[in-house]
Amino acid sequence: MNSSVTSVLYPGSFDPLHLGHVDVVEQGVELFGRVTVVAMYNPSKPSGIFTIDERVAMIRDSLAHLPTVSVEAFDGLAIHAADQFNADFILKGLRNAGDFEIEQQMAHTNHSVSGVRTVFVPCRPDQVFLSSRFVREIAQHGGDVSHLVPAPVASELARIFPSATHSTGSPS
Ligand code: PNS
Numbered sequence: 001m002n003s004s005v006t007s008v009l010y011p012g013s014f015d016p017l018h019l020g021h022v023d024v025v026e027q028g029v030e031l032f033g034r035v036t037v038v039a040m041y042n043p044s045k046p047s048g049i050f051t052i053d054e055r056v057a058m059i060r061d062s063l064a065h066l067p068t069v070s071v072e073a074f075d076g077l078a079i080h081a082a083d084q085f086n087a088d089f090i091l092k093g094l095r096n097a098g099d100f101e102i103e104q105q106m107a108h109t110n111h112s113v114s115g116v117r118t119v120f121v122p123c124r125p126d127q128v129f130l131s132s133r134f135v136r137e138i139a140q141h142g143g144d145v146s147h148l149v150p151a152p153v154a155s156e157l158a159r160i161f162p163s164a165t166h167s168t169g170s171p172s
Helices: 019-032 052-062 078-084 097-114 132-140 151-160
Strands: 006-012 033-040 069-074 089-094 117-122
Touching: 006 019, 006 078, 019 033, 019 089, 019 117, 033 052, 033 078, 052 069, 052 151, 069 078, 078 089, 078 097, 089 097, 097 117, 132 151
Parallel strands: 006 033, 006 089, 033 069, 089 117
Antiparallel strands: none
């Protein structure tokens, strides 16, 4: 058995973290051993809900069951984060062909600039529809997202948007 531990960097906006992200981290741990989740500043997505520090706190709470996972914030390029956190590879989850098109271009660009490779894992088939954008939209308008996000994220969303319902099962 190969006893060496590979370390991978999982970068994203995570605004907020949802259960699809958690699955990708769990796959990363299973396949590689060590995962550094990095909440990135993404200037192309300025209209989020949570600050980077809030995202990091929620991600830490949500992944506390995974002892080989660490969570950090980073402002800059993913390749520089990979270098700073001593990651061997960048890890990304793919939901569909649209994700693949974007992620393949980023993977090739990152490799051509720095030599770092990106590995893709497929999202769980029952979670391919999940997106942080839709979680935000539903929560902001009072919808129930508690089955789509980890418990620490669900309680933060409920605190910020008190009208958000929590599975009463009775539409009004
Ligand atoms: O969760 P997201 O918003 O899809 O994550 C995208 C993210 C933040 C991982 C990506 O935009 C990124 O890596 N940004 C950092 C800046 C960077 O490295 N740019 C060069 C891409 S080739």
